[in-house]
Each structure stands twice: as structure tokens, then as C-alpha cells.
Amino acid sequence: MNNVVKGIILYVVGWAAFHYGLFPQMQPKEFSWVANRYVYFLLFVAYCIGFNLVLKLKPPIALNGLVVWLIGLYFYKAVLYPPIPWTLLITYMMLWTIGTFLYISQDPVTFAEFRKPIVKTVIGEYKMARYIVFIALPVLVGFGTYKSLEPRFEEPVELRTVHPAPPATTKVHGKSYTLEGLQNPFRTDEQDNYKDSFPFLDADSQEYMKSVTEGGTIFFENCHYCHGDQLNGLGMFSHVFNPTPANFVDPGTIAMLRESFLFWRVSKGGPGLPNESTPWSSAMPPWEEHLKTEEIWKVILFEYWYTGWHPRTFDEESSAAGGEE
Amino acid sequence: MLTEPRKTVRHFLVALAVTLIVGLPSTLLAQEAQRPDPVLEDKLELGKKTYFKRCVWCHGVEGGGDGPSADRLFTRPRNFIQGTFKIRWTDSGELPLDRNLIDTVKNGLPGSAMPPWGEVLSDDEITSVVQFVKTLVQDRDFNDEDEEVYVQNFGKNPWGTSGPYHLGVPQEAIDQGKEIMVQNKCFECHGGEGRGDGNPTMKDDWGFPIFAADWTQCWNFRGSRRNHYDPFNVVRTVSTGLNGTPMPNFKDKITIEDRWKLAAFVNSLCPRKKIDKLTNKPIPDFLIQSRFTVGPVSTDMNDPMWQAPDDDPNIKSRPSDYTGKKDQKWHYIAMAGQITRGQRNFKPKVDNLWVMSNWSEEEQAVYYLVEFHNRFLSIDPAYPDGVAMQWPGQLEELYGAEKPYFIYGDAKKPVDIWKANFMVKDYSDTNAPNPNGYDLDVSVKELVGRGFDAVSEKETLGGVEIVNSKYHQGRVKIMFKRSLVTENPDKTDVQIPTQTFIPVSFLQWSGWDKEHDEHMAISTWYYTILVPDNPASMFYMPPILGVAFFGFQMWLVWMTKRTRRMAAEGKVK
Numbered sequence: 001m002n003n004v005v006k007g008i009i010l011y012v013v014g015w016a017a018f019h020y021g022l023f024p025q026m027q028p029k030e031f032s033w034v035a036n037r038y039v040y041f042l043l044f045v046a047y048c049i050g051f052n053l054v055l056k057l058k059p060p061i062a063l064n065g066l067v068v069w070l071i072g073l074y075f076y077k078a079v080l081y082p083p084i085p086w087t088l089l090i091t092y093m094m095l096w097t098i099g100t101f102l103y104i105s106q107d108p109v110t111f112a113e114f115r116k117p118i119v120k121t122v123i124g125e126y127k128m129a130r131y132i133v134f135i136a137l138p139v140l141v142g143f144g145t146y147k148s149l150e151p152r153f154e155e156p157v158e159l160r161t162v163h164p165a166p167p168a169t170t171k172v173h174g175k176s177y178t179l180e181g182l183q184n185p186f187r188t189d190e191q192d193n194y195k196d197s198f199p200f201l202d203a204d205s206q207e208y209m210k211s212v213t214e215g216g217t218i219f220f221e222n223c224h225y226c227h228g229d230q231l232n233g234l235g236m237f238s239h240v241f242n243p244t245p246a247n248f249v250d251p252g253t254i255a256m257l258r259e260s261f262l263f264w265r266v267s268k269g270g271p272g273l274p275n276e277s278t279p280w281s282s283a284m285p286p287w288e289e290h291l292k293t294e295e296i297w298k299v300i301l302f303e304y305w306y307t308g309w310h311p312r313t314f315d316e317e318s319s320a321a322g323g324e325e
Numbered sequence: 326m327l328t329e330p331r332k333t334v335r336h337f338l339v340a341l342a343v344t345l346i347v348g349l350p351s352t353l354l355a356q357e358a359q360r361p362d363p364v365l366e367d368k369l370e371l372g373k374k375t376y377f378k379r380c381v382w383c384h385g386v387e388g389g390g391d392g393p394s395a396d397r398l399f400t401r402p403r404n405f406i407q408g409t410f411k412i413r414w415t416d417s418g419e420l421p422l423d424r425n426l427i428d429t430v431k432n433g434l435p436g437s438a439m440p441p442w443g444e445v446l447s448d449d450e451i452t453s454v455v456q457f458v459k460t461l462v463q464d465r466d467f468n469d470e471d472e473e474v475y476v477q478n479f480g481k482n483p484w485g486t487s488g489p490y491h492l493g494v495p496q497e498a499i500d501q502g503k504e505i506m507v508q509n510k511c512f513e514c515h516g517g518e519g520r521g522d523g524n525p526t527m528k529d530d531w532g533f534p535i536f537a538a539d540w541t542q543c544w545n546f547r548g549s550r551r552n553h554y555d556p557f558n559v560v561r562t563v564s565t566g567l568n569g570t571p572m573p574n575f576k577d578k579i580t581i582e583d584r585w586k587l588a589a590f591v592n593s594l595c596p597r598k599k600i601d602k603l604t605n606k607p608i609p610d611f612l613i614q615s616r617f618t619v620g621p622v623s624t625d626m627n628d629p630m631w632q633a634p635d636d637d638p639n640i641k642s643r644p645s646d647y648t649g650k651k652d653q654k655w656h657y658i659a660m661a662g663q664i665t666r667g668q669r670n671f672k673p674k675v676d677n678l679w680v681m682s683n684w685s686e687e688e689q690a691v692y693y694l695v696e697f698h699n700r701f702l703s704i705d706p707a708y709p710d711g712v713a714m715q716w717p718g719q720l721e722e723l724y725g726a727e728k729p730y731f732i733y734g735d736a737k738k739p740v741d742i743w744k745a746n747f748m749v750k751d752y753s754d755t756n757a758p759n760p761n762g763y764d765l766d767v768s769v770k771e772l773v774g775r776g777f778d779a780v781s782e783k784e785t786l787g788g789v790e791i792v793n794s795k796y797h798q799g800r801v802k803i804m805f806k807r808s809l810v811t812e813n814p815d816k817t818d819v820q821i822p823t824q825t826f827i828p829v830s831f832l833q834w835s836g837w838d839k840e841h842d843e844h845m846a847i848s849t850w851y852y853t854i855l856v857p858d859n860p861a862s863m864f865y866m867p868p869i870l871g872v873a874f875f876g877f878q879m880w881l882v883w884m885t886k887r888t889r890r891m892a893a894e895g896k897v898k
Contacts (some may be wrong), residue, residue: 142871
């Protein structure tokens with residue numbers, strides 16, 4: 001059998017065996033230094049080089065170039081984790097294509113060898129290949145033109161600022177508050193002391209848990225529809241709204257904000273957002289219309305207790321300055 | 326504390342024991358009486374902690390289904406005290422197996438507020454909280470000597486279909502399933518076409534109102550285990566009934582083979598859509614494409630122009646006799662209660678709309694067919710049903726992504742609201758299924774919203790018409806029409822350009838539930854676009870470029886040959 005055909009068969013069969021057989025085995029749930037996707041990839045490359053050396057196939061440079069290019073594509077598309085967006089994939093593959101071309105044209109001999117099958121196709125020494133290429137490519141060009149002229153519309157992408165800069169002061173229920181240094185009046189103790197306390201059970205004996213229980217009660221009367229029973233932003237109405245409701249479990253929301261920021265956001269809701277945060281789409285109510293000031297503080301206390309996050313705090317100087325005016 | 330390997334061994338032993346205790350009898354010794362799974366006392370401490378952090382908010386301190394959230398939920402959280410659990414493998418009225426409760430906790434109950442806990446709690450916490458919930462049952466006792474359960478054998482999927490979409494059930498089985506449905510009078514509660522519109526008077530065991538499932542929205546089936554299209558879910562529910570609800574079991578009335586066919590029929594009614602794994606709802610179609618027509622648009626809803634299957638064509642290919650437009654489709658619009666301002670609506674009865682659109686070059690008009698399922702419509706003229714489309718009133722003034730506030734606009738950016746109020750003619754909510762459907766008595770209102778408290782009727786109308794409407798077996802269909810441009814003296818009518826993304830949103834009122842004004846269901850802003858006709862260049866450019874490319878190839882051949890000839894003659898190297 002022709003060495004080229006033999007090589008192609010071994011590549012295809014080997015890839016299928018590796019990809020469908022070994023790859024799933026090499027991705028255990030927990031990370032391991034041996035069984036992971038990159039070791040798998042090295043094994044696959046070793047296999048590709050190995051069988052060519054062992055069987056002394058000496059593949060033509062055109063086949064080598066093709067294989068090198070495809071292995072790069074395989075790595076970026078299937079092996080690399082987390083998956084990359086397609087724009088990045090195209091950038092990487094362009095670099096990889098240039099690299100492959102450098103490999104092919106490393107010296108005039110290999111480049112001539114690489115060129116040979118192409119030239120033979122062009123001048124008609126490979127008759128079949130010539131017919132196929134010369135008919136298929138113009139048809140493909142025509143089809144591509146047709147597709148690109150067809151009017152197609154994708155939903156426009158809209159960007160928004162998730163945590164806009166808060167104002168210096170905010171007025172809630174007729175009182176003005178300076179946000180810098182503003183503290184939660186119900187955070188009367190270190191939160192971590194209540195890790196093993198429970199709402200309702202400990203509400204009578206611990207003042208702090210009483211506030212948490214009351215905050216949770218308000219949360220589950222008002223907020224869980226969007227922010228979810230698990231505070232993960234997946235409440236029963238959450239899929240309806242765009243932007244989707246905030247996920248408090250995520251380290252990018254309340255974990256990196258101050259309680260005074262939350263107080264401003266909860267009180268003023270969607271309509272109180274600046275323009276860059278697309279206030280017109282936010283379903284967040286201005287809660288001052290529905291809740292009392294202390295209820296808002298209690299909900300905030302509950303959200304931190306439930307998720308276990310700590311609010312960002314102020315240095316002593318600004319703590320002294322802030323609060324109710 | 327157990328060390329990690331010993332813990333693993335213990336988990337394995339527990340799993341093995343559970344498999345032996347539960348698995349063996351349920352498969353080999355089907356329908357043998359057995360004791361319910363006793364309460365595992367050593368799990369109760371962790372179970373109680375988990376319950377009082379995670380569950381108490383809805384299910385209450387004593388498990389009475391009366392937590393803080395309960396009064397604002399439809400359906401209400403389950404009351405554990407009587408030991409009635411919906412999702413079981415045991416006979417009607419019996420206690421559930423541990424694995425049934427674990428399944429429910431892990432996967433949640435779609436269509437209700439019960440979320441899936443499988444990704445939030447550890448397996449140990451879930452097993453433990455289930456044990457604690459079992460101790461909240463007061464009227465019965467899982468450790469009682471006299472309690473018996475019969476674990477049912479549901480057989481296997483006879484067609485071997487697989488998830489997520491379970492396509493490929495033979496049409497014959499589906500048709501037989503439909504006959505079985507009729508024979509067993511499922512329509513008395515579930516309605517003539519399965520939209521749950523059969524019986525408005527049902528109550529659960531605790532006297533709270535309850536509705537039959539809408540079969541055409543299987544993503545809301547309780548106990549669908551995040552595998553919405555699997556007929557097994559229906560087989561289980563039909564076989565075991567739903568304890569605490571009017572849903573009986575049909576174990577002895579329908580053979581297991583026929584129950585699978587019935588399930589195949591029920592599942593065939595549910596449109597195949599891509600389901601969001603996080604929210605367990607279909608992914609909304611955020612761009613509503615209005616299709617181009619040269620001549621007038623038909624106002625007949627049965628015209629091929631308005632035909633498109635409910636299924637996503639990428640999942641289930643269109644039938645071979647499909648005569649509608651190539652790209653026409655139903656767009657799924659997600660709805661929720663208006664819970665932002667004023668009188669909030671925590672219990673909306675409609676959670677999605679389906680929209681299709683065509684526009685006519687000749688008429689210079691656009692048509693929107695809005696469809697939604699509502700089990701019962703208003704019989705009280707003081708509270709008519711309603712559905713509305715909301716547009717930016719001054720589209721040309723908006724810059725970039727800017728829009729009016731999504732509930733009734735704001736002072737600077739008014740909204741233009743096309744509202745259809747309607748009452749059904751000759752209708753009563755207790756009527757038997759009526760295959761002919763009902764005509765609607767529709768009146769159009771054109772409103773201007775300049776803020777939440779500033780909604781008024783327009784002084785000069787923009788000429789919105791309802792050109793067709795129907796209420797048919799639990800489904801409302803309303804066709805809106807308006808000309809693209811209006812005279813617009815007050816600058817409140819949206820002027821509709823083609824090929825432009827136009828924000829649009831939807832509002833809906835269920836008169837049966839006395840919804841009115843801001844007490845309604847809403848969607849967020851969607852976009853619509855009037856798709857232009859295919860350009861003529863689409864037909865002449867491809868051959869031109871193809872031929873040009875062929876010419877380029879010929880030039881390449883000529884060049885290559887020339888170079889080779891020159892090389893052969895020694896002119897170049």
C-alpha cells in the first residue's frame with residue numbers, strides 16, 4: 001500500500017481512537033497532574049510522530065504540513081480549556097497558519113516538494129483533481145456570494161455597565177445619606193460568629209439572627225422571584241428579564257461591593273441607574289416605594305449572611321465621616 | 326471525622342444498600358408490598374441545618390408550606406404535614422421513596438418556585454434534608470409498622486427514543502395515544518387540545534385553587550427532572566397520580582403499554598425548543614423578524630403566510646407538506662408578572678407569548694399575530710382580557726441602545742401602546758371543550774405612556790386595527806395591523822422603518838384573574854425588524870463572481886505553464 005494512504009488511515013483511525021476513547025478518560029472531574037487534557041494532547045502528538053518514525057513512512061511535506069495545521073486546529077478547538085471565542089480562534093489559527101507555512105518553506109527543497117502536487121494539479125497532470133478543483137471552487141465562490149447577499153439579521157449586542165459609580169449622596173424616604181462610610185445599622189456583630197446559627201431557630205436568642213430572619217422574610221416575600229431561592233439570580237421570573245437579575249453567589253457582585261452601594265441600588269432600583277447601565281430595561285424596583293429603610297438594611301444583612309460573603313469595608317477615617325446627614 | 330477514603334467507602338456502601346433495597350424490588354419483584362424507607366436518624370442533624378438555611382423560607386418552620394413566600398406563590402409550596410408528595414414511584418396516596426424525594430430536591434419542580442438543588446447542595450446534604458423533611462410529616466410515620474408502599478414498574482421506553490428531544494416516536498403510537506386520552510376523558514381537566522383549560526373549579530387537598538397542566542408547555546411539568554421531553558415523566562404521573570391534587574392514577578384503567586402511548590401523545594404536543602439549562606425554560610427569540618410580502622398580507626390565520634410549526638426547525642425539521650414561507654417562524658416571548666411598580670402581580674397566569682409577523686410593501690403596513698395560552702378567559706365585562714404591544718413613541722429620537730423605560734415609558738421618552746381589550750362571545754369558563762373555538766369582541770385602545778403614573782389615551786389615533794382574533798381551546802390569537810407611517814401630529818405614534826432594529830415589548834392582562842392597569846404580565850424589550858425583500862443582486866452576482874473566479878484560475882494555469890516552459894528553455898531557474 002502507498003505510504004501516504006497508510007499514513008492517512010493511521011492518522012484518522014488514531015485520532016478517532018484518541019478523541020473518542022482516551023480523551024474522555026483523561027478528563028477526570030478533579031484535576032490531576034497526569035490525567036489532564038494537555039498530557040492527552042502531548043500523547044496524541046507523540047503517537048502521530050511515533051508511528052511515522054516506527055513504520056518509516058517518510059510522508060511528503062504536503063501531508064506533514066496539512067497534519068501540523070490540523071493538529072493546531074484540534075488543539076485550539078477541542079483541547080484548550082476553557083474554550084476560546086471564535087474571533088480569538090481565528091487569530092490563533094492565522095498565526096498557526098503562518099507558522100505552518102514557515103515550516104513548509106524552511107528550505108527551497110521542501111518548498112518545491114510542497115509545491116509539486118499543487119503545480120501538477122494546476123497544469124493537469126492530476127486530471128481528476130484538476131477537474132474537481134476547477135469546477136468546485138467557482139461553484140463555491142458563487143454559493144458564498146449568494147449567502148453573503150441574502151439579508152440576514154442577528155439580534156444586536158448591547159453592552160452595559162454592571163456596577164456604575166454610585167453618587168456621593170442619596171435621599172431615601174426623605175432622609176439624605178452620604179454613601180461614603182455609610183454602615184448597615186443591623187451589622188451589630190462579626191458575621192462569622194453566626195455561621196452555625198439558623199434563621200427562625202436562633203432568632204429569639206440572638207439579636208443578629210433576628211435581623212437575618214427578618215431580612216430573609218422580606219427577601220422571600222419580594223426578591224426571590226428574580227434573584228432566586230438560592231440567591232443565584234435564577235428566580236422563577238429571571239429568564240424573562242434582560243439584563244438578567246444579579247447573582248449574589250457570584251464573587252463579582254455583592255462580594256466586591258460595599259453595603260452602602262447595595263443600599264443605594266436597592267432603594268433606587270432600575271430607574272435610579274445612570275444611562276450607561278441601561279436603566280430602561282432593568283426590572284429592579286425602586287424598593288423605597290415598597291420597603292422601609294430598616295427593611296432594606298435587613299435584606300442586605302441577610303444576603304451577606306446567606307452567601308457567606310463579607311461586604312467591602314471603609315477605612316476608619318471615611319467610616320467616621322459617612323452616614324445619615 | 327471520617328477520612329476521605331473511608332468516607333468514599335461509606336458512600337459506596339450506602340449507595341449499594343440503597344440500590345439493593347430500592348432497585349431490586351422495584352424491578353424484579355414489582356408490586357410487592359414493602360415498608361417505606363425508614364428515617365435515617367444519624368442524618369437528621371445535618372438535615373435540620375440544611376432545612377433551616379435553605380427550605381424554611383417557603384416550606385415554613387414546621388413544614389406546613391407556610392413560609393414567608395407562600396402567600397405570594399402560585400402554586401403554593403408543599404405542606405409536608407400530611408405526607409402527600411407529588412412525585413413518587415409508589416401508588417396513589419402512598420408515601421414516597423427516599424430516591425423520589427432526592428430526585429425532586431435535586432432537580433426541582435419546573436413551573437413552580439422550587440429550584441433544582443443538585444448543584445447547590447452536596448449529595449450528603451440532600452439525603453439528610455430529605456430525612457429531616459420525613460420527620461416533618463405529622464399525620465403519618467415513615468417508621469410505622471403498618472405503612473406499606475407498592476413500588477410501580479413503569480416498563481421501558483418502547484421506542485428507545487433518547488433525550489433531550491425524544492423525537493422519532495412513530496406517528497401510529499401518537500395517534501393511538503390520542504384515542505386513549507379521549508377514552509379516559511383526560512380532556513375534562515386538561516382541555517380539548519391539552520392546554521389545561523378544562524376545569525376552573527379544582528382545588529388541592531388544602532382547598533387552594535389549582536390548574537391542570539398545560540401539555541403544550543412540558544418545560545413546566547413538575548417532576549420532569551430537567552428532561553422535559555422524556556415520555557417517562559408522563560408515564561410516571563399517569564401511573565401514580567399526583568398526591569394532594571385532583572390528578573388521579575390510571576394504573577388499573579390503562580395498561581402500561583398504553584400509558585407509554587398516551588405519554589407519547591402528550592409529549593408530541595410540546596413544541597421542541599432549545600431549553601436553557603439554568604432556568605429550565607425555552608430560550609426567548611429576542612429578534613422578531615417580520616417577513617416581506619409584495620402584495621397584501623392575508624388576514625386569514627390559516628393562510629400559508631401565517632403557517633409555521635411551533636418547533637424550532639433546527640431541532641425538528643418541517644413536515645414535507647409545509648407550504649408556509651421558508652424563514653417564517655414563531656418567536657417565543659417570555660413573560661413574567663409586573664413586580665416592579667404599583668400593584669404588583671406575583672401570580673401571572675400567562676408566562677409566554679408566541680409572535681409571528683409579516684409586512685406588505687404594497688399596503689405599507691405591518692402585521693403581528695400574537696398568540697398565548699390562557700386556561701380561562703374573563704366572564705366579567707368589568708375586567709376584560711387584554712394584550713398589548715409597546716413601542717418607543719419617538720423612535721427617531723433614540724440614540725444607540727437607548728429605549729424608554731420598559732414599563733409605560735418615562736417623561737423624556739414616551740411609549741406607544743397598541744392594546745387589544747377583548748371579551749369572548751358566548752363563553753363560560755365551565756363550557757365543555759369547543760373544537761370550533763370562540764369569536765372575540767375586541768376593542769382597540771391606543772395609549773401613550775409617559776411614565777408609570779402617566780398613561781393616557783391618544784388624542785389622535787394612529788390607526789391600529791385588530792384584523793382577526795380567535796379563542797380556541799385555551800389559546801388566544803390576536804392579529805394586529807398598522808400602517809408603517811402615520812400622520813402623527815402629536816409625535817406619539819411609532820414610525821416604523823424597514824431594515825432597522827425597533828424595540829418592542831408586550832403586556833398582557835388576564836381578566837379571569839381580575840388583572841388590570843399595572844397589575845399585569847410583562848416582557849422585557851425585544852427587537853423587531855422588517856426584513857427587506859431578497860435583493861436582485863442575489864441572483865446575478867453569484868454566477869458573475871463564479872465565472873470571474875474561473876477566469877482567474879485559467880490565468881493561473883496559463884502562468885504556470887508559461888513559467889515551466891521558460892524553465893525548460895533555461896530562461897528562468
